[in-house]
Each structure stands twice: as structure tokens, then as C-alpha cells.
Amino acid sequence: MRTSRILALAALLGLASAAAAADLRVVQRQKKFLVDRLDIRVGDTVRFVNDDEVSHNLYSATPGMQFEVRIQQPGQSDKVTFKKAGVALVQCAIHPQMNLRISVAP
Numbered sequence: 001m002r003t004s005r006i007l008a009l010a011a012l013l014g015l016a017s018a019a020a021a022a023d024l025r026v027v028q029r030q031k032k033f034l035v036d037r038l039d040i041r042v043g044d045t046v047r048f049v050n051d052d053e054v055s056h057n058l059y060s061a062t063p064g065m066q067f068e069v070r071i072q073q074p075g076q077s078d079k080v081t082f083k084k085a086g087v088a089l090v091q092c093a094i095h096p097q098m099n100l101r102i103s104v105a106p
């Protein structure tokens, strides 16, 4: 009886945290990110939007926080879900001046 109540509560909490996961957008325009910092939480998804006239190639080489979006043509957007807490430094392989710091809170 007691165990099943705890399991039910855990299920409720799981649903609540899944519902709270946010969907955020980061726009690239004129060879820049429109924001240079982003604070998110584990489970959040960031949509990287290339609203530029040139291609971009986003990646993070930060240990433990690596990902690669690969080549994005103008108008293209791609989603990345962050499953670990930490700080990811996002850069563009084509434009080294592009920098974005994403802090992922637990």
C-alpha cells in the first residue's frame, strides 16, 4: 500500500518534470548568435535557427557536452536536447567569431 503510493507519486513527479521541459530558440543572423548566453535546464530542447544568408555549422566540443548540428543552410533549423547538466560552449566551424554559452542546470 505504502509502496504503491510512493510509485504513484513518483509517476506524477515524472510527468510534471516532463511537462516543464522547455523548447527554446537560438537565432543566427549576420554571422552572430542573437544571444550570447542561454540558461536552460536538463531535458530542455534548443532549436538552432539559421536566419542568415550564409550556412553555419554549429558544434560544442566542451568535454561531456559535445554535439554537432552539422551544416545548416539558410532557413534551416535543428533541435538539440540537453540531457546533462553543465556548460556547453557552442561555436560555428565556419565563423570562429560566433560564440554561445549554454548553461544547463540540473
Ligand SMILES: [Cu+2]
Pocket: 031, 055, 056, 057, 092, 093, 094, 095, 098
Ligand atoms: Cu557560422
